[in-house]
Amino acid sequence: MCGIIGYIGRRDPLPIILNGLQRLEYRGYDSAGVAVLCKQQIRVERAVGKLSNLAAKLAAHPLCDQLGGELQLGIGHTRWATHGGVTELNAHPHLGSEGLVAVVHNGIVENYAELKHELASEGVRFASETDTEVIAHLLERHLRAGQPFERAALTTLQALRGSNAVVMLNALQPDMLIAGRMGNAGGIAIGLGEGEMFIASDVPGILEHTRRILFLDDGEMAVVRADQVTVLDRNGSLVSRPAHLIPWDPVSAERGEYRHFMQKEIFEQARAITDTLRGRVNFETGAVTLESMAIPAALPRKIHIAACGTSAHAGLIGKFIIEQLAHVPVEVDYASEFRYREPLIGSSDVVLGITQSGETADTLAAMSEGKRRKAAVWAIVNAIGSQAERLADGYIAMRAGPEIGVASTKAFTTSLVDLYLLACALAQVHADHADSDPFTRARSLAQLPGLVSRVLAPNPIYDELADRFHDREHFLYLGRGVNYPIALEGALKLKEISYIHAEGYPAGEMKHGPIALIDERMPVVCIAVRDSVYEKMISQIEQVKSRRGTVIAVATEGDDLIARKADFVIWVPPAPPLLTPILTAIPMQRLAYHFAVRRGCDVDQPRNLAKSVTVE
Numbered sequence: 001m002c003g004i005i006g007y008i009g010r011r012d013p014l015p016i017i018l019n020g021l022q023r024l025e026y027r028g029y030d031s032a033g034v035a036v037l038c039k040q041q042i043r044v045e046r047a048v049g050k051l052s053n054l055a056a057k058l059a060a061h062p063l064c065d066q067l068g069g070e071l072q073l074g075i076g077h078t079r080w081a082t083h084g085g086v087t088e089l090n091a092h093p094h095l096g097s098e099g100l101v102a103v104v105h106n107g108i109v110e111n112y113a114e115l116k117h118e119l120a121s122e123g124v125r126f127a128s129e130t131d132t133e134v135i136a137h138l139l140e141r142h143l144r145a146g147q148p149f150e151r152a153a154l155t156t157l158q159a160l161r162g163s164n165a166v167v168m169l170n171a172l173q174p175d176m177l178i179a180g181r182m183g184n185a186g187g188i189a190i191g192l193g194e195g196e197m198f199i200a201s202d203v204p205g206i207l208e209h210t211r212r213i214l215f216l217d218d219g220e221m222a223v224v225r226a227d228q229v230t231v232l233d234r235n236g237s238l239v240s241r242p243a244h245l246i247p248w249d250p251v252s253a254e255r256g257e258y259r260h261f262m263q264k265e266i267f268e269q270a271r272a273i274t275d276t277l278r279g280r281v282n283f284e285t286g287a288v289t290l291e292s293m294a295i296p297a298a299l300p301r302k303i304h305i306a307a308c309g310t311s312a313h314a315g316l317i318g319k320f321i322i323e324q325l326a327h328v329p330v331e332v333d334y335a336s337e338f339r340y341r342e343p344l345i346g347s348s349d350v351v352l353g354i355t356q357s358g359e360t361a362d363t364l365a366a367m368s369e370g371k372r373r374k375a376a377v378w379a380i381v382n383a384i385g386s387q388a389e390r391l392a393d394g395y396i397a398m399r400a401g402p403e404i405g406v407a408s409t410k411a412f413t414t415s416l417v418d419l420y421l422l423a424c425a426l427a428q429v430h431a432d433h434a435d436s437d438p439f440t441r442a443r444s445l446a447q448l449p450g451l452v453s454r455v456l457a458p459n460p461i462y463d464e465l466a467d468r469f470h471d472r473e474h475f476l477y478l479g480r481g482v483n484y485p486i487a488l489e490g491a492l493k494l495k496e497i498s499y500i501h502a503e504g505y506p507a508g509e510m511k512h513g514p515i516a517l518i519d520e521r522m523p524v525v526c527i528a529v530r531d532s533v534y535e536k537m538i539s540q541i542e543q544v545k546s547r548r549g550t551v552i553a554v555a556t557e558g559d560d561l562i563a564r565k566a567d568f569v570i571w572v573p574p575a576p577p578l579l580t581p582i583l584t585a586i587p588m589q590r591l592a593y594h595f596a597v598r599r600g601c602d603v604d605q606p607r608n609l610a611k612s613v614t615v616e
């Protein structure tokens with residue numbers, strides 16, 4: 001989604017804004033722009049395409065030849081087009097007619113047409129096709145009517161329908177920026193510096209300057225001065241909003257020695273899982289403690305998991321884990337479907353949202369639906385201070401650290417660990433429901449980082465498979481039982497970054513149609529670890545082979561039979577069945593990565609995709 005950076009302080013705002021926008025590039029964008037206040041005048045530069053185009057224009061035509069000693073203010077934006085084409089005129093920031101104000105915006109102004117009509121009837125002329133521009137004109141209208149900036153900004157925000165995050169700059173008020181958030185259009189994070197303040201739509205954009213960050217809630221507005229931040233609610237009443245100390249150091253948000261963020265994040269998984277477990281498992285007794293989640297004395301009647309994309313696949317695996325370890329019934333829905341199917345939910349149920357970003361509109365809406373129906377709402381979330389974390393009655397942090405690559409990897413495996421920990425916590429509170437002793441469960445977890453490291457070891461097979469099959473147009477992924485969702489996840493990974501069409505299926509479904517697809521051009525990835533459905537998978541592999549399909553198996557080390565059946569084998573170490581998806585997920589990620597690189601795709605920012613889908 002759109003990236004936002006704002007700055008107020010003594011330093012030159014431009015490098016801070018450009019560098020911050022660069023750190024938000026992963027959010028996906030098609031144009032960019034900046035506005036600074038220079039000698040009481042707002043100067044704007046915008047460019048279509050990558051940030052480098054904007055930087056080149058700024059180098060050729062500096063916005064402000066020399067900075068005075070007074071406060072410096074600036075706002076910047078990377079745009080992911082929703083209203084209006086990808087043009088310089090539609091890029092943010094947008095100005096009011098008199099050039100007195102500049103705004104940047106994330107979200108969709110659902111009533112922009114009527115606002116635009118109303119403003120046009122007052123003689124306002126629009127320069128762009130965007131919904132954002134109405135915000136600038138509305139703000140300028142209230143300022144011209146004599147409202148102080150804070151009041152004018154609040155009145156403007158209250159007039160907007162839909163989910164919107166806005167940052168405003170007023171040439172007549174050079175001692176403040178104003179940021180507002182109405183709905184869950186993606187965050188507003190405010191970084192507290194020494195005599196300077198930073199505003200961003202996402203933490204990595206400002207993390208190098210400060211780790212003290214406060215987050216606006218839905219319906220809040222912040223008046224940001226260089227040495228003070230005042231937060232107001234939608235009625236203008238003061239709100240106390242403490243700052244979080246974000247544990248993410250700037251380095252961890254950098255790519256380091258890796259070629260892509262996705263590559264770095266794949267190889268961080270052993271460390272990430274270690275962090276996820278840290279302090280939560282007593283490996284002597286097996287006791288599990290979840291620091292931000294209270295397990296109720298009464299078992300939930302049912303847990304309804306709602307999530308999107310990769311997180312939904314984690315939810316499907318969570319069903320196996322929670323039902324088998326804690327014997328609590330679980331239903332899993334795609335969040336975008338959940339609230340429209342009139343789910344049967346009551347106060348003895350739980351709605352569990354799984355979301356890396358904590359800002360996915362569909363998942364937040366599903367969680368809100370749970371609240372509306374009086375269910376307890378839990379979350380498994382990665383982003384500190386996100387909407388989902390704050391909306392939930394209790395949450396389990398993934399602790400994966402910043403996940404920058406659009407394709408989710410370490411967040412997926414750490415969310416599986418969180419699901420396992422949740423199941424253990426439920427089982428331990430309701431021991432009569434448990435099917436194994438806590439110690440056994442804890443010992444399995446203790447082995448996990450080591451097992452993951454073994455799957456991450458250098459392996460030439462990925463380059464070999466990419467060289468051999470990178471030009472194929474279709475792939476099939478098959479799995480059964482707790483690894484069936486890994487087939488879905490493998491297919492999603494391949495298609496979202498290499499643009500090869502891929503489908504994931506429960507292997508047992510092959511005979512009901514998909515087997516018609518098999519021919520010598522169709523590579524079939526089969527997850528066939530030694531578990532209770534292994535024999536079924538072997539017969540599936542034989543069916544594929546008998547139709548001249550090529551089989552790439554993910555199998556348990558030492559399995560001689562599969563080595564004879566499959567054309568290629570990627571080995572994973574033996575592990576307790578419910579933990580095998582954490583291991584088998586990694587070959588799915590590495591396969592997709594190598595194919596995407598071999599095909600010259602933009603691995604970290606695949607076309608048409610954004611890291612966090614904050615619109616429905």
Ligand code: AGP
Nearest residue numbers: 309310311355356357360407408
């Ligand atoms: C996964 O690789 C995709 N980037 C996408 O499916 C993602 O998992 C989905 O949009 C959900 O995001 P969330 O976990 O932040 O809610």
